[in-house]
Amino acid sequence: MADLDNATKLKLESILNMGGGYVLDLSNAAFADFVRTSIGIDPYEKYGSDLSKAKLLRLIWEREPSTSVSKLNLELLEHM
DSSP states (O other), rough: OOOOOOHHHHHHHHTTOOGGGGGGGGGGGHHHHHHHHHSOOOHHHOOOOTOOHHHHHHHHHHSSSHHHHHHHHHHHHHOO
């Protein structure tokens, strides 16, 4: 489980344009592929196919190990 404080989460949500359920410019398929390539999980299979990309990313922040969350966050920031 990652240890992101509220201020960090809010900053990341703003930077990654997570309003409205989005994450950057990624489609659902592109987001799933991005996460799978980065940290080796399919977020839709693991957490549910009915969730938005933003909700999935928040679940990843809450439930995945800190090393995975850090790696994914850095790669998302590089993708920007």
